[in-house]
Amino acid sequence: MNLYPNLSQFSSKEFALNEDPVAAQIEFRRVTKMYGPIAAVKDVSLTVRQGEFVTILGPSGSGKTTALMLLAGFAAPSSGDILISGRSVAAVPSYRRDQGIVFQSYALFPHLTVRRNLEFPLEMRGMRAADRVKRVDQMLERVHLAEFGDRMPAQLSGGQQQRVALARALIADPPILLLDEPLGALDRNLREQMQGEIKRLHREFGKTTICVTHDQEEALTLSDRIVVMRAGQIEQTDTPEALYDRPVTRFVANFLGEANILEVHDFQIETGAAQPSGTVAMVRPERVCIAGSGAPKRADAEQRQSVTGKVEDMIYAGPLRRYQVRVGGSMLIVREHVASGRQTFKAGEEVCLDWLRSDVRFVER
Ligand SMILES: Nc1ncnc2c1ncn2[C@@H]1O[C@H](COP(=O)(O)OP(=O)(O)OP(=O)(O)O)[C@@H](O)[C@H]1O
Ligand SMILES: [Mg+2]
Numbered sequence: 001m002n003l004y005p006n007l008s009q010f011s012s013k014e015f016a017l018n019e020d021p022v023a024a025q026i027e028f029r030r031v032t033k034m035y036g037p038i039a040a041v042k043d044v045s046l047t048v049r050q051g052e053f054v055t056i057l058g059p060s061g062s063g064k065t066t067a068l069m070l071l072a073g074f075a076a077p078s079s080g081d082i083l084i085s086g087r088s089v090a091a092v093p094s095y096r097r098d099q100g101i102v103f104q105s106y107a108l109f110p111h112l113t114v115r116r117n118l119e120f121p122l123e124m125r126g127m128r129a130a131d132r133v134k135r136v137d138q139m140l141e142r143v144h145l146a147e148f149g150d151r152m153p154a155q156l157s158g159g160q161q162q163r164v165a166l167a168r169a170l171i172a173d174p175p176i177l178l179l180d181e182p183l184g185a186l187d188r189n190l191r192e193q194m195q196g197e198i199k200r201l202h203r204e205f206g207k208t209t210i211c212v213t214h215d216q217e218e219a220l221t222l223s224d225r226i227v228v229m230r231a232g233q234i235e236q237t238d239t240p241e242a243l244y245d246r247p248v249t250r251f252v253a254n255f256l257g258e259a260n261i262l263e264v265h266d267f268q269i270e271t272g273a274a275q276p277s278g279t280v281a282m283v284r285p286e287r288v289c290i291a292g293s294g295a296p297k298r299a300d301a302e303q304r305q306s307v308t309g310k311v312e313d314m315i316y317a318g319p320l321r322r323y324q325v326r327v328g329g330s331m332l333i334v335r336e337h338v339a340s341g342r343q344t345f346k347a348g349e350e351v352c353l354d355w356l357r358s359d360v361r362f363v364e365r
Helices: 064-072 114-124 129-142 158-170 188-205 216-222 240-245 250-255
Strands: 026-035 038-048 053-057 079-084 099-102 176-180 208-213 225-230 233-238 260-262 279-283 289-292 304-317 320-327 330-337 350-356 361-364
Touching: 026 064, 038 064, 038 233, 053 064, 053 216, 064 099, 064 176, 064 208, 099 158, 114 129, 114 158, 129 158, 158 176, 158 188, 188 216, 208 216, 216 240, 225 240, 225 250, 233 240, 233 250, 250 279, 250 361, 260 330, 289 330, 304 330, 320 350
Parallel strands: 053 208, 053 225, 099 176, 176 208
Antiparallel strands: 026 038, 026 079, 225 233, 260 279, 279 361, 289 350, 304 320, 304 350, 320 330
């Protein structure tokens, strides 16, 4: 289902309110936000380039919403500064920051119809009533809600409310889009569709976008870069690929996908490089191969480390088999794509695991 089928009929220029697209680089300079003794955001520095899609990812309570609230001007930093296009916004009230916002719980105005919800940002910007009506009509059409303009938010489904919230954030053509768990309330299918739509809207409109989520798949799918937060601080900022392939800390390795931590007391870890102090060795489950204990050696065996273990459990996960294999005192996870001819191992079987030494990463404890 395409939620915005008419989008390509309008060029973003045609739909733009701002004649010249406004450059909107965002910069956090050592920003801290205290709530009493708690640092909800702690010494955060971050630069988001014009047109970039950055996702803030982190567990509950890690400071994601607070970071967005500071940027939107709904809260003020306790220290540090936030700059938009090179200028401090410390003295700029939220309604003058020219940002489209979708809140965590899609907070539409419950007492206003869909149409009035969409008109609100335009009214705030002083647009004439006749122009507002035209623009709202266009937008309703684009989000496939043309018949719903006179409904109240409570009379819409979750997905419909989400679309209204996105439409409202975009309608005044702001240079910056802030999305806080924009798809949090949706079921998996609708969520995936809407992810595609958000990505497409970003391609089309090129807004500088900051999106908050605790869903790692969503972050990997949508983002140019991901900021991983933990307890108010940035743990690592990188592209999705780099973050997944070269996590700096154990927390990041575990937060984005599964990680096998290789414990030295179980076996001697063979790697090309010396292990930096304070780190542990990690290998991703899909980098580990599983074979029967009597299987012949691989052609590239000298580049690989192999260990023996015992299968404790195997589950089918759609196109994957996920094994838990006991090796010494550790449980290693193996993810293998189901392919015809591949042997399936059962609980209790002795197996041989191996991986390329170059696939081992060192992450801070
Ligand atoms: N207005 C407030 N007053 C006091 N403490 C607050 C306030 N807002 C947030 N906090 C605290 O700051 C920390 C960060 O909260 P925040 O809402 O930014 O987390 P989050 O990462 O968005 O979490 P979630 O994924 O659950 O939405 C939490 O410990 C929270 O309890
Ligand atoms: Mg939040």
